[in-house]
Amino acid sequence: MEQTVADGKCRLEEDRESRLSDDIPRLARELASSCASNACFDHVGPTPIPDRRRVIGILVRCRDLLFPGYFTRGPLEEINLEYHLGQELTLLFEELSSQITYAIRHDCFRYELPCSQCQDRGRQAAAGFLNRLAELRHLLSADVRAAREGDPASKSVDEVIFSYPGLFAIMTYRLAHALMHETVPLLPRIMTEYAHSRTGIDIHPAAEIGESFFIDHGTGVVVGETTEIGDRVRIYQGVTLGALSLPPGAGQTMQGLKRHPTIEDDVIIYSGATILGGDTVIGARSVIGGNVWLTDSVPPDTKVFLKKPELVYKGQKGGK
Amino acid sequence: MEQTVADGKCRLEEDRESRLSDDIPRLARELASSCASNACFDHVGPTPIPDRRRVIGILVRCRDLLFPGYFTRGPLEEINLEYHLGQELTLLFEELSSQITYAIRHDCFRYELPCSQCQDRGRQAAAGFLNRLAELRHLLSADVRAAREGDPASKSVDEVIFSYPGLFAIMTYRLAHALMHETVPLLPRIMTEYAHSRTGIDIHPAAEIGESFFIDHGTGVVVGETTEIGDRVRIYQGVTLGALSLPPGAGQTMQGLKRHPTIEDDVIIYSGATILGGDTVIGARSVIGGNVWLTDSVPPDTKVFLKKPELVYKGQKGGK
Amino acid sequence: MEQTVADGKCRLEEDRESRLSDDIPRLARELASSCASNACFDHVGPTPIPDRRRVIGILVRCRDLLFPGYFTRGPLEEINLEYHLGQELTLLFEELSSQITYAIRHDCFRYELPCSQCQDRGRQAAAGFLNRLAELRHLLSADVRAAREGDPASKSVDEVIFSYPGLFAIMTYRLAHALMHETVPLLPRIMTEYAHSRTGIDIHPAAEIGESFFIDHGTGVVVGETTEIGDRVRIYQGVTLGALSLPPGAGQTMQGLKRHPTIEDDVIIYSGATILGGDTVIGARSVIGGNVWLTDSVPPDTKVFLKKPELVYKGQKGGK
Numbered sequence: 014m015e016q017t018v019a020d021g022k023c024r025l026e027e028d029r030e031s032r033l034s035d036d037i038p039r040l041a042r043e044l045a046s047s048c049a050s051n052a053c054f055d056h057v058g059p060t061p062i063p064d065r066r067r068v069i070g071i072l073v074r075c076r077d078l079l080f081p082g083y084f085t086r087g088p089l090e091e092i093n094l095e096y097h098l099g100q101e102l103t104l105l106f107e108e109l110s111s112q113i114t115y116a117i118r119h120d121c122f123r124y125e126l127p128c129s130q131c132q133d134r135g136r137q138a139a140a141g142f143l144n145r146l147a148e149l150r151h152l153l154s155a156d157v158r159a160a161r162e163g164d165p166a167s168k169s170v171d172e173v174i175f176s177y178p179g180l181f182a183i184m185t186y187r188l189a190h191a192l193m194h195e196t197v198p199l200l201p202r203i204m205t206e207y208a209h210s211r212t213g214i215d216i217h218p219a220a221e222i223g224e225s226f227f228i229d230h231g232t233g234v235v236v237g238e239t240t241e242i243g244d245r246v247r248i249y250q251g252v253t254l255g256a257l258s259l260p261p262g263a264g265q266t267m268q269g270l271k272r273h274p275t276i277e278d279d280v281i282i283y284s285g286a287t288i289l290g291g292d293t294v295i296g297a298r299s300v301i302g303g304n305v306w307l308t309d310s311v312p313p314d315t316k317v318f319l320k321k322p323e324l325v326y327k328g329q330k331g332g333k
Numbered sequence: 334m335e336q337t338v339a340d341g342k343c344r345l346e347e348d349r350e351s352r353l354s355d356d357i358p359r360l361a362r363e364l365a366s367s368c369a370s371n372a373c374f375d376h377v378g379p380t381p382i383p384d385r386r387r388v389i390g391i392l393v394r395c396r397d398l399l400f401p402g403y404f405t406r407g408p409l410e411e412i413n414l415e416y417h418l419g420q421e422l423t424l425l426f427e428e429l430s431s432q433i434t435y436a437i438r439h440d441c442f443r444y445e446l447p448c449s450q451c452q453d454r455g456r457q458a459a460a461g462f463l464n465r466l467a468e469l470r471h472l473l474s475a476d477v478r479a480a481r482e483g484d485p486a487s488k489s490v491d492e493v494i495f496s497y498p499g500l501f502a503i504m505t506y507r508l509a510h511a512l513m514h515e516t517v518p519l520l521p522r523i524m525t526e527y528a529h530s531r532t533g534i535d536i537h538p539a540a541e542i543g544e545s546f547f548i549d550h551g552t553g554v555v556v557g558e559t560t561e562i563g564d565r566v567r568i569y570q571g572v573t574l575g576a577l578s579l580p581p582g583a584g585q586t587m588q589g590l591k592r593h594p595t596i597e598d599d600v601i602i603y604s605g606a607t608i609l610g611g612d613t614v615i616g617a618r619s620v621i622g623g624n625v626w627l628t629d630s631v632p633p634d635t636k637v638f639l640k641k642p643e644l645v646y647k648g649q650k651g652g653k
Numbered sequence: 654m655e656q657t658v659a660d661g662k663c664r665l666e667e668d669r670e671s672r673l674s675d676d677i678p679r680l681a682r683e684l685a686s687s688c689a690s691n692a693c694f695d696h697v698g699p700t701p702i703p704d705r706r707r708v709i710g711i712l713v714r715c716r717d718l719l720f721p722g723y724f725t726r727g728p729l730e731e732i733n734l735e736y737h738l739g740q741e742l743t744l745l746f747e748e749l750s751s752q753i754t755y756a757i758r759h760d761c762f763r764y765e766l767p768c769s770q771c772q773d774r775g776r777q778a779a780a781g782f783l784n785r786l787a788e789l790r791h792l793l794s795a796d797v798r799a800a801r802e803g804d805p806a807s808k809s810v811d812e813v814i815f816s817y818p819g820l821f822a823i824m825t826y827r828l829a830h831a832l833m834h835e836t837v838p839l840l841p842r843i844m845t846e847y848a849h850s851r852t853g854i855d856i857h858p859a860a861e862i863g864e865s866f867f868i869d870h871g872t873g874v875v876v877g878e879t880t881e882i883g884d885r886v887r888i889y890q891g892v893t894l895g896a897l898s899l900p901p902g903a904g905q906t907m908q909g910l911k912r913h914p915t916i917e918d919d920v921i922i923y924s925g926a927t928i929l930g931g932d933t934v935i936g937a938r939s940v941i942g943g944n945v946w947l948t949d950s951v952p953p954d955t956k957v958f959l960k961k962p963e964l965v966y967k968g969q970k971g972g973k
Contacts, residue, residue: 036460036463036464037419037422037423037426038419040418040419040422040463040464040466040467041415041416041418041419041422042415043467044398044401044418044422044466044467044470045414045415045418047467047470047471048401048470052471052474053470053471053473053474054400054403054474054477054490054494055400055401055402055403056400056401056402056403056409056491057401057402057409057410057411057414058402058408058409058410058411059408059410060408061407061408062402062403062408063495064406065404065495065496078684080694080695080696081684081688081695081696081697082695082696082697082698082702083694083695083696083702084705086704087701088698088699088700088701088702089696089697089698090697090698090699091697091698094685094697095681095682095685096681098680098681098684098685099677099678099680099681102677102680102681102684103677106677119491120489120491140676143676143680144676144680146680146684147680147683147684147687150684150687150688150693151687151692151693153693154692154693154694157694165878165896165907165908165910165912166857166859166877166878166908168838168839168842169760169838169839170694171696171759171760171839172839172842174694175703175705175839175842175843176705176842176843176845176846176847177846178846178849178850198488198489199488199489199491199492199495202488202492202495202496203495203496206496206497206498207496209498209552210498210531210532211850212850213533213552213553213853213872213873215550215552215570217486219486230855230875232533232552232553232849232853232855232872232873232875233533233552233553233570233571233853233872233873233891235550235552235570235604237486238485238486250855250873250875250893251553251571251873251891253570253604253605255604256485258601258603258620258622267485268485268486270485272485281898283898284875284893284895284927285605285893285925285927287604287605287623287624289623299648300898302898303927303946304624304927304944304946305642305644306623306624306639306642307644311646312648313648314648315646315647315648316645316646316647316648317644317645317646317647318644318645318647319642319643319644319645319946320642320643320644320645321946322945322946322959322960323959323960324945324947324957324958324959324960325956325957325958325959325960326951326955326956326957327955327956327957327958328939328952328953328954328955328956356780356783356784357739357742357743357746358739360738360739360742360783360784360786360787361735361736361738361739361742362735363787364718364721364738364742364786364787364790365734365735365738367787367790367791368721368790372791372794373790373791373793373794374720374723374794374797374810374814375720375721375722375723376720376721376722376723376729376811377721377722377729377730377731377734378722378728378729378730378731379728379730380728381727381728382722382723382728383815384726385724385815385816439811440809440811518808518809519808519809519811519812519815522808522812522815522816523815523816526816526817526818527816529818529872530818530851530852533853533872533873535870535872535890537806539806552853552872552873553853553872553873553890553891555870555872555890555924557806558805558806571873571891573890573924573925575924576805578921578923578940578942587805588805588806590805592805605925607924607925607943607944609943619968624944625962625964626943626944626959626962627964631966632968633968634968635966635967635968636965636966636967636968637964637965637966637967638964638965638967639962639963639964639965640962640963640964640965
């Protein structure tokens with residue numbers, strides 16, 4: 014066997030040149046020309062494009078600023094805290110303003126809009142975003158406390174900050190939402206879809222979400238674009254806050270309309286519940302049970318549960 | 334406290350040698366011999382094995398070729414496009430043919446099959462795969478358009494390409510499926526399980542899926558091995574296209590049989606629906622509502638919804 | 654356009670100093686002081702804190718030891734196996750004992766506990782963990798076999814080891830659970846939440862799970878903190894083994910109580926089933942059908958299915 018391997022390796026070395034020179038140029042031509050009729054998508058041209066990896070890097074940098082010392086390499090001491098934050102903010106500003114500039118300029122390029130002041134707008138948006146970080150820090154601390162209080166399995170705030178997927182998804186949403194306020198294209202969705210990928214929690218950056226939000230477990234949660242959520246709301250894995258089904262072809266005409274529900278303060282929604290429609294309002298302090306399917310509003314202080322489903326039992330052993 | 338820390342550190346340095354030399358050799362022997370009876374699994378021997386990281390690297394390289402310029406570091410210009418593609422194709426061919434060779438050879442090694450021409454087969458399979466890339470590029474562009482048209486929240490094709498998890502899962506499936514056509518073992522599943530990990534969407538590489546496929550949100554979607562899906566199908570998060578429950582111990586005897594459903598052209602399946610069984614056919618243009626559970630066929634042009642479940646309301650405040 | 658880009662770039666370079674020097678110091682002060690009242694969370698001080706990346710690195714190193722040769726870079730041969738394992742064990746011991754030490758010391762720091770012998774405890778816990786690796790290797794091999802036998806789509810044990818998310822989640826759980834036996838804080842949950850992130854399978858490290866456990870597909874699975882699972886149990890995607898809903902504010906008082914169900918030997922639970930409550934026992938050899946919702950116990954040898962739900966059909970073409 015080892016002999017065969019060695020033999021095989023020799024043959025590979027010899028044949029390589031001839032083999033590759035046959036096919037690769039033709040394939041490269043084919044791939045390059047396969048797109049001529051605008052049937053495919055590429056981004057070929059001198060304009061730089063946002064870099065997904067750098068956008069995720071911005072997210073990671075923001076997390077370091079929002080929870081100082083938790084994700085820093087090496088210990089962070091009181092005496093150099095302000096210096097450390099200043100340095101991180103400087104790097105964040107540079108990265109963020111250039112990625113925003115690329116995102117705006119790219120939109121101009123793609124849609125042939127009159128494009129000007131992209132760079133100024135990029136820097137203004139980045140500055141506006143940085144000015145909101147202190148406020149976001151308070152918001153996220155309230156989210157941490159909501160997780161600590163809402164989950165009997167939580168052992169410490171550190172455990173929540175280090176490991177809770179719900180917190181990561183909410184943090185990412187709050188950062189992306191702040192970028193949307195600065196009318197930044199592309200980047201917010203890249204961020205929330207990264208969080209979706211890491212957590213299974215899909216929150217659209219345009220949703221409006223109040224304070225002290227807690228998502229437990231979280232896999233499969235969907236919070237649609239025009240959802241509104243009040244303060245102190247708690248939701249569990251598999252909850253969908255979505256749109257009613259669309260008539261065929263209506264996809265684009267529904268853009269911008271309120272299509273997703275409103276959840277008022279202090280509501281709890283248990284796992285697997287689905288709440289659909291832009292006119293659906295779940296009143297304050299209501300509790301929605303697991304797997305409930307709702308397309309109508311619910312008044313405040315209401316509990317809604319699925320009627321216990323009929324189960325069919327077969328067995329025990331020897332029975333049927 | 335700092336004093337204690339410093340002290341502790343000193344002690345660690347001193348004790349280290351003695352402590353490690355006691356236990357590690359015994360533990361290494363235990364671990365090495367714990368497997369003697371074939372009760373455990375290892376891959377110890379001179380034959381190289383596919384490298385999961387390199388297989389994922391191949392996937393990333395393919396994405397760069399299918400959407401040129403979107404994920405490239407630095408801008409890609411028209412004038413060097415063909416050269417860039419040629420270089421990328423060369424690197425892809427080398428990586429792919431060696432990983433395929435390892436995968437085939439590893440199967441021979443594991444099952445003691447007569448093994449020959451592994452390397453030739455590896456190169457042929459890689460060449461066959463490369464020849465399909467232009468076609469895959471068109472297929473994926475149709476998938477991008479399906480997402481853009483099917484989702485009212487989508488803002489641009491760029492947003493779809495950069496961030497939509499459904500597109501990433503479908504792209505990975507189409508690449509892995511092309512490798513299966515070349516009868517490559519191991520690699521297709523490593524690829525689709527990587528996409529599953531990133532997106533929560535689990536598509537078996539052997540499934541047959543038509544053009545313009547759109548998966549929205551996607552977390553929890555399962556598309557089983559023998560599923561067949563037509564053109565212009567749209568599915569939502571949590572949809573299972575699966576197998577009926579197996580009699581105990583039937584796992585291996587069911588291999589290769591058609592166990593998963595057939596979904597015809599232009600079908601829409603809303604979130605959480607479960608469709609099971611190899612004989613189940615969902616007829617063209619049908620719509621399957623959220624959470625529907627189906628083990629029987631549905632004729633074309635049919636809408637199937639769950640009868641509105643009975644909900645129990647308690648409240649409002651002071652009521653019960 | 655290129656001209657504009659070049660112009661823009663020049664302006665950016667010129668303005669940079671003035672712009673940054675205006676705002677950054679103020680923002681850094683704001684962020685540093687925004688936390689003065691303990692309203693926010695940071696970890697600022699001389700005590701090192703566990704490093705999430707290193708904890709994940711420990712997990713990866715353990716996988717290499719449990720499945721030798723599968724994830725090693727470069728081939729691993731019989732003749733150097735023991736040496737390789739010894740070297741890996743040494744590195745693992747060093748990494749693990751220091752991360753455990755940081756985790757224990759961090760808890761002291763946070764809660765102002767009397768802290769001593771953190772480093773000795775870290776090393777003892779790491780040594781105790783290493784002594785269990787051979788046993789874990791046998792446990793995980795039984796899990797691999799359970800996957801191979803339970804899934805008709807599985808092609809080889811190698812496919813299972815390389816790519817099955819259920820195996821990765823179970824491996825991570827078994828390692829984290831072994832750390833919990835050594836009363837290590839923080840690290841177990843960081844590990845299982847990493848697996849949750851990669852697989853969509855959320856197993857609390859304190860759950861008790863028997864041999865030959867198989868999770869198929871797995872996205873959305875939740876196994877709560879006080880769950881007990883017997884031998885040869887098989888579960889599918891979207892299964893929740895959870896707690897009953899809590900009265901408002903009861904989160905912290907429920908800590909430590911048995912809140913999650915007990916699943917006896919040889920039970921199968923199909924996709925989307927939800928089983929809740931600390932008193933709920935699913936008897937041996939029972940089968941729980943897809944989407945079943947259970948808050949009561951089930952005797953052994955019982956099959957529980959949802960009564961076929963009433964579906965509403967509209968269509969076919971021209972009908973309503």
